[in-house]
Each structure stands twice: as structure tokens, then as C-alpha cells.
Amino acid sequence: MTTQTFVTNYNLKSTIEEFCRLRNETKSEVSIRSFTIRRGRPCNNEWKNYPKLQIIISLLGPSNVGKSCLAANIEFSQSKQNYQQSATIGLDVYFFYLDQLFKDEYVVIIQINDCPGDDRFEAVSDRHFRNCHGAVLMVDVTDIAKFGRLQDYWYKRLREKSSFDNIEAVLACNKIDLLETNYDSSYRKQFFERADRFASDYQIPIFNISALRGDNVQAMFHHLISSILQNPLLVKDLKENQKKNEERMSNQSSTIKLMESSKTHERSKKVSCDC
Numbered sequence: 001m002t003t004q005t006f007v008t009n010y011n012l013k014s015t016i017e018e019f020c021r022l023r024n025e026t027k028s029e030v031s032i033r034s035f036t037i038r039r040g041r042p043c044n045n046e047w048k049n050y051p052k053l054q055i056i057i058s059l060l061g062p063s064n065v066g067k068s069c070l071a072a073n074i075e076f077s078q079s080k081q082n083y084q085q086s087a088t089i090g091l092d093v094y095f096f097y098l099d100q101l102f103k104d105e106y107v108v109i110i111q112i113n114d115c116p117g118d119d120r121f122e123a124v125s126d127r128h129f130r131n132c133h134g135a136v137l138m139v140d141v142t143d144i145a146k147f148g149r150l151q152d153y154w155y156k157r158l159r160e161k162s163s164f165d166n167i168e169a170v171l172a173c174n175k176i177d178l179l180e181t182n183y184d185s186s187y188r189k190q191f192f193e194r195a196d197r198f199a200s201d202y203q204i205p206i207f208n209i210s211a212l213r214g215d216n217v218q219a220m221f222h223h224l225i226s227s228i229l230q231n232p233l234l235v236k237d238l239k240e241n242q243k244k245n246e247e248r249m250s251n252q253s254s255t256i257k258l259m260e261s262s263k264t265h266e267r268s269k270k271v272s273c274d275c
Helices: 010-033 067-072 119-131 146-161 176-182 185-202 217-229 232-274
Strands: 037-039 052-060 092-098 107-114 134-140 168-174 206-208
Touching: 037 217, 052 067, 052 119, 052 217, 052 232, 067 092, 067 107, 067 134, 067 168, 107 217, 119 146, 134 146, 134 217, 146 185, 168 185, 168 217, 185 206, 206 217, 217 232
Parallel strands: 052 107, 052 134, 134 168, 168 206
Antiparallel strands: 037 092, 092 107
């Protein structure tokens, strides 16, 4: 060598750094696709100081389509043969979390809103149209007429009220276990053609599920949650909400400390006066 001087190749350095960044992003995306949904709140002490993103998913549809049965299927894969159905008269809320960190830095909380389907309680669901990041639009495969209500009210209301133009949604055709045995091929053909038309018109994926038996439930929620986490606008909102929650908790903590300090000062003054 004629010279011992080394010159940094910035182009090569930049290329290597970009490769590493893309590889880490790909690794993170693959990891988040392999998550498992757990019931309740995260109890992993290692995650205690990680920021939390809270995804809100609303179960929407007419009454008696199986929304509450789906919400009660805790792990989204277990049979609920002894499930007793009753009409939802208010809003039921369930919490879950993912067992994988998002982008290796965020704990993901899932809030599932089971909205009442009866006409009398429509006003209860309004704010859950606005706030949700994802929606499960449910229909009963044994009652093809309910597609009318799903289309004319629930889907239309979701698009009108939602805070997001590109909210993630899926069509859940529930009670597929009953369709297998109690209905002839002519009805099944008619139903699936109607479902295909609905999904094609609104460009949303279809999942044929049994909330009672657990069929396809896990796959449906995996798809919906993954779609939300790959939607830049929804992730931006999740991060903004997380920052607001942190600021609110910080302000509350400061207020509590100030009140405690004030009480301590008052006690000190009282003891001094008594002396």
C-alpha cells in the first residue's frame, strides 16, 4: 500500500445502516404477527416502564348475531358450549393484551367494546363509532335479512361517525357451525353470495366464524390487530393518545404531591402553634 490513511466510505456506511434499519423493522413486523392475545392487563414486570398503546375495537351489528358470545370467548379459540346468551343492554368492555412488544418498545393493550344491537340503545354506541381503531361487523349466517340492518345502519354509522377515514374493519359471518348442519346448499350459496357482495362493495375481508365453537376467531383478530398496527395514521393516533395519558398521569401525580405537601405544611403549622 502506498498510503496508510483510511478514508470513511460514507455511501457504504449509509447503505449498511439503512439495511440494518430495514432488517430490524422487518424483524419487528414479523414478531408482532406472531403474537398471542392474553386476557386482562399485562403482568410482566419487565414491561412495567414501557409505554402502552391502547387499541379500541368495537363489535358492531344487530341484536342476536353473537357479539357477546364472541366477547366472552376469552382466548378467542376456546369452545363455549355452555354459553348462555342474553341481550346486551349497555356497553360491555373487555381488556386483553399482546404477549409481544410492538416495535420492541410498546406494550399493546386491546379494549374490546361489545355494543348493544337493539334499536333502543343506539345512542350508547355513538362514541364507540368515533373512538375505535378497528371494527368487527357481525352478521348471523342463519338470518340473511340482517345484512340490510348491518349495511343501512351499522356500516353507514361507522363511516359517518368514525374519527378515521381508513378505520380497519372485518366482516364476521357468525354461527357457521349451524350453517353446516341446519341449512341446505341453496341457502348457503345465497348467503355467501350476499356476504361476498357486501365485502366487495366496502373492500373489507370476510371471516366465517363460530363464536360458540371458536372457529376462525383467533385468525380474525390477528388479522384485524395486525392491520391496525400497520396503519400509519392509526398508529400515530395511538402514540398521541399514549403521550396524552402520560401527561395526564404526570399532572395528577404532581397535584397529589402538591396536596400532600400542603397538608404536611398545615400539620406542621398546627403543631408549632400548639407548642
